[in-house]
Amino acid sequence: MYEQLARHITTHSPLKEDDLQQVLPYFKPLQVKKNTLVSRVGEPSRRMFFINRGCLRVYFIKPDGREVTRRFAFENSFSSSLTSFIGGTVLKEATQAVEASELLYIDRLDYYHLVDNVPGWDLFYRYCLEYAYVTNTRRLEDFITLSARERYRLLLEENPQVVLRLPNKLVANYLNITQEALSRIKSDS
Numbered sequence: 573m574y575e576q577l578a579r580h581i582t583t584h585s586p587l588k589e590d591d592l593q594q595v596l597p598y599f600k601p602l603q604v605k606k607n608t609l610v611s612r613v614g615e616p617s618r619r620m621f622f623i624n625r626g627c628l629r630v631y632f633i634k635p636d637g638r639e640v641t642r643r644f645a646f647e648n649s650f651s652s653s654l655t656s657f658i659g660g661t662v663l664k665e666a667t668q669a670v671e672a673s674e675l676l677y678i679d680r681l682d683y684y685h686l687v688d689n690v691p692g693w694d695l696f697y698r699y700c701l702e703y704a705y706v707t708n709t710r711r712l713e714d715f716i717t718l719s720a721r722e723r724y725r726l727l728l729e730e731n732p733q734v735v736l737r738l739p740n741k742l743v744a745n746y747l748n749i750t751q752e753a754l755s756r757i758k759s760d761s
Contacts, residue, residue, distance in 0.1 A: 573624060573674070573676070574596050574599070574676070575666075576593060576622075576624050576647070576648055577596065577599060577622050577624070577676055578596060578650055579648075580622065580649075580650075580665040581595065581696060583695070584696055584699040585692050585695045585696035585699060586692045586695060587690070587691075587692040587693065587696065588691075588692065591690050591692055591693070592685065593666070593723060594672055594690055595600055595690055598678050598679075598682045598683075598686060599677065599678050600676065600677055600678075601674070601675070601676055602621075602674075602675040602676070602677055603672075603673075603675075604626075604669040604672070604673050604675065605669070605672055606670065606671055606672050607668060607669065607670070608669045609665055609666055609667065609668050610628065610667050610668070610669060610675070611653065611666060611667040612663065612666055612668050613633060613662075613663050613664060613665065614662050614663065614753055615662060615663055616656065616660060616661065616662055616663070617628050617652060617653045617656030617657040617660075617661075617662075617663050617680065618679055618680050619677040619678065619679060619680065620650055620652040620653065620657060620677065620678050620680070620683055621645075621649070621650065621651045621652060621667070621675045621676070621677045622649070622650050622653065622675065622676040622677070622678075623645055623646060623648070623649055623650075623673060623674075623675055624647065624674040624676060625647055625673060625674040626646075626647070626669055626670075626671040626672055626673025626674060626675070626676065627644055627645065627646050627653045627669070627671045627673065627737065627738070628636070628644070628645045628667050628668065628669055628670070628671050628673065628675075629641055629643070629644055629667070629668050629669075629670045629742065630642045630643040630644075630651060630653060630665055630666070630667050631665060631666055631668070631745075632643070632664065632665045632666075632669075638674050639745060640745065640748070641742060641745045641746040642711075643646060643707075643711075644670070644738070644742075644746065645735055646733055646737075650700060651667060652667075653665050653667065654700075654701070654704050657680055657683075660680070670738060670742060683697075685750070714726060714754060715748065716740065718743055719751060720747060720748075720749045720757060721757050721760075724746050724754070724758075725745065725748060727743075727746075731745065734746065740754055
């Protein structure tokens with residue numbers, strides 16, 4: 573259960589084996605069924621999740637009740653609402669398992685304990701922050717500069733599992749288009 577996590581961490585940080593063995597026990601397993609909320613709007617963000625199997629969706633709920641998907645996280649990636657996780661503030665977005673998922677999570681206090689006490693974990697933290705910043709900035713840039721058709725093509729190139737594994741309703745929501753528009757784009761492609 574911890575092999576994927578260990579590979580991911582060592583790929584993105586210079587942790588020595590002894591330090592890695594100190595880090596891994598801080599991560600706890602969590603099995604969740606499809607559609608389970610693993611974090612809710614209005615609660616503090618206390619966990620960062622690593623996805624061994626499955627998919628998490630991070631989304632906002634607009635005042636009119638409509639959901640807006642910000643991110644999907646699949647196997648071998650981390651997911652957390654970083655602004656809340658870092659600041660210790662309440663969540664403005666929810667995280668849901670859109671597939672039955674096998675997760676490992678670390679509590680916020682444990683994560684920062686590792687940053688302060690395990691050599692190399694601060695560099696992993698930096699990797700997480702930089703990855704999140706680049707990913708979110710690119711997504712914003714794409715929404716501002718690309719058409720819906722171009723965003724769909726880019727999604728197929730960069731993250732085809734979103735289209736292959738998830739229902740059209742979620743794909744359309746992620747692209748900020750209607751399901752009908754998504755069907756038209758798919759039929760023209």
